[in-house]
Amino acid sequence: MTDATHSSLLKQDARTVKRNRAEARFKAYGLVAIGIGVLMLMVLLTTIISRGTGAFQQTYLTLDVTLDAAKLDKKGNRNIDDIKKVSTFGYKPLLVNAFETLIATSDITSDLKPKAMSDILSKGAEAQMRDVVLADPTLIGQTVTFDFLASGRVDGYLKGRVTRDSIANDKNINAEQLDLVDQLHAAGALEKKFNLAFITGADSSDARPEAAGFGVSMVGSLAMMLVVLALALPIGVAASIYLEEFAPKNWITDIIEVNISNLAAVPSIVFGILGLAVFINYMHLPNSAPLVGGLVLTLMTLPTIIISTRASLKSVPPSIRDAALGVGASKMQSVFHHVLPLAAPGILTGTIIGLAQALGETAPLLLIGMVGFIATNGPDSIGEGLLSPNSAMPAQIYEWAKRADPAFYERAWGGIIILLVFLITMNFVAVMLRRRFERRW
């Protein structure tokens, strides 16, 4: 206590100040780290929502088209086979006429030729008319009001993605067409509407981003998830029961256990190579089929399901097993009649989380050919849904991301929103199940 005169209990000495500062700094690092993590999450979610919501709206032009009998049914006998002979190309003049009428009857002015005006519509407009006519040939000769998709550029213009500056070198649209678009928009003919076709429809070709939909790939993902559920759940539960309840402690069991924990960490693309080599090249299962995708994802999901199932089997107390054995049940009966039902909520939770992981997996699907393929219609039956080529949600998003067109990028972000809605719902259900049924022994 030599320099007791200088120090006071209330005043910190230099060393304490330094140590306290170091303490505060260290704490701040931790807070900053958490802050960075949460900030990144916020940035990611904001990006997804701000870029993706546009995909749920689409620009439509309401237009009255006179279905000219002279063009569509030259023989005039309304024979469906003759009408079918008129290709989509034959419907183009009707569209041009419709624009001429529009200009003549309204106060919209434009120097464009009617043909150039019709270019503000999607390239699928003629096919749309043809489908309507073929479905109901009695419409020929009448004037019908159609809701046509506007082209991707016009849609982008109304959404602010395409500006007058950005189209300088764009041969798909020019400033005069945008003038027309402005007038049509002011007149209320051209409007953004809720885009149901994006949620239910199929992918489209490169030239028609406005018509691309996500629905068919959702069906593909659904088919894959059915395969995963049907295979991974029973096999995973059986494997866990063996390892947790019956396996003797020996080197074989050890190898299996090490194997499972390693499989859980094998890169997903390696499973894709396995699927390509075994299921497609060796077993000749169809390329791009959700069945193959489902099999590959099953192998990937199995370790996840096994690990969580074992944890929930382990959490059932031994007294349950002892009680069952005590009243004369066999070991097998005690497991299947008592332990398994008690572990079921935990198993279900783990399965849902495993399925959610599988749903977002992309890399293996690229290798088994679930990209670059445009399914025009949804499948008609379960068998076809499993075997006919299809895409899947994440593969479809990748496909759009690759097309290097801002209109498709918007679709990709929109697809991500749908995918995340599925994932969040699944995880939410899993958490709810856990909360509702979790038992503390």
Add this chain to the structure above:
Amino acid sequence: MPFSFLQNPMTLTLIVLAVAIAGYVLARGRAMTRAGGDARRLHSLPNYYGMTAAMFAAIPALGVLVIWLLAQPMVIQNSILPLLPADITESGGTVSLALSDVNRVAEGLDTAVSQGVLDAQAIDALRDDPSSLRSTLAGVGVALGSEVEPYVLAAAERMRALENRWGLIRAAVVIALALAGLALAVRAADPKFRARNVVERGVLALLMIAASLAILTTVGIVLSMLFETLNFFSQHPWQDFFFGDSWAPNFRGNSELSILPLLWGTLYISIIALLVAVPVGLFAAIYLSEYAGPKLRATAKPLLEILAGIPTIVYGLFALLTVGPFLVDVFGAGGVLSMEGLRDGDPLMAGATAVITAGLVMGIMLIPFVSSLSDDIINAVPQSLRDGSYGLGATPSETIRNVVLPAALPGIVGAILLAASRAIGETMIVVLGAGAIARFSGNPFEAMTTITTRIVSQLTGDTDFASPETLVAFALGLTLFVLTLGLNVVALYIVRKYREQYE
């Protein structure tokens, strides 16, 4: 042909299942009759007798069916090989090409026959000059890549004949097995028969098979890549693959296929990712486990874990469309940090896809991975160590730095290794964010390519499974598998060892 519907594995499975159900009813009924209708006289519950019969009928039959389906293509292939000309069978590549041709023609003939376009005589007539076959098959929707050679047609015909014959034999064997199993079990259904023990032994066997599927998957992964890798090394020198210095695939042949530039890109991106993820993840874990109150912990931990649940394709798109363009704004032409002055007007970053783009985004993805693993490990350090340190007058941060972290270090190293293995095997972020140019460069603002990116690009699109340019993907895949497996084994060993230390 009669009975040809039996060749369909699906129909066969349904028949076997029907036999199994019949067996269940018969055996249960017989056991009950034998016991005079009193279940108490039976050794096991009546259902077990039924289940024995169902098991005996279904399991051996279905097992044989599955093995048969797996083995048949191999056997048939071996028996049509002699029909191919010698110059084709000499090299492995052309054989698989010719076999896939044969397969396609055989499938096409099946389709044509089933649609009634061709019949057996018409095919016979084509034997010497099958040139018209291509257009005929195109008419039924089977497109062929080239004209049909006579030997391909002959092989295809033989393949169809063999498939037909073996299909019928398979059906006969499977159905006979099912019926035999049924007969055996129904005969044995007697009150003294210990049906429950038999069923339980069978169920245990099924459980064991399910558990060993994990091993089967690993074996499948290794074998599927090993064969094609050996095939690749028979066409391309392995020295060039492992020690060459250039990656330049050329589908006209004479490619330079070396893994080193790809490995460099992979490691570079992984290192950047770890430089982001390890400090952030580790500090977050320390704060959450040592400082945070229950409230902050209950909000921040799930929020961070959301990052781990987001699919990698989302991160890929985020890299390509958000982070990449943002970095170009900063480091690219006209950007604040482009250093154009120092580099003769050459901006630091030319395009959105670059090592730094992929690395940063992958780092974000790995933050929750590192933080939740380290969190577990830090929590496993016994409280007594902390209390001892506090008792000596250390501040919390000194305790963490000098006591908790050294104690947790092996576990944390294990966690970092696991994160590294994730980074090396990650595909979607690098496919979309890293670019496609293979090179050795230290500049993180340049595009580089990785092992996983090349696997995707060599195996998608039009692939020819005979050329080294496609087969190299399998060699890359095997290398990747071995690399990540090594990291995982070491990491899991360290983590497990560490856990035991404090238990």
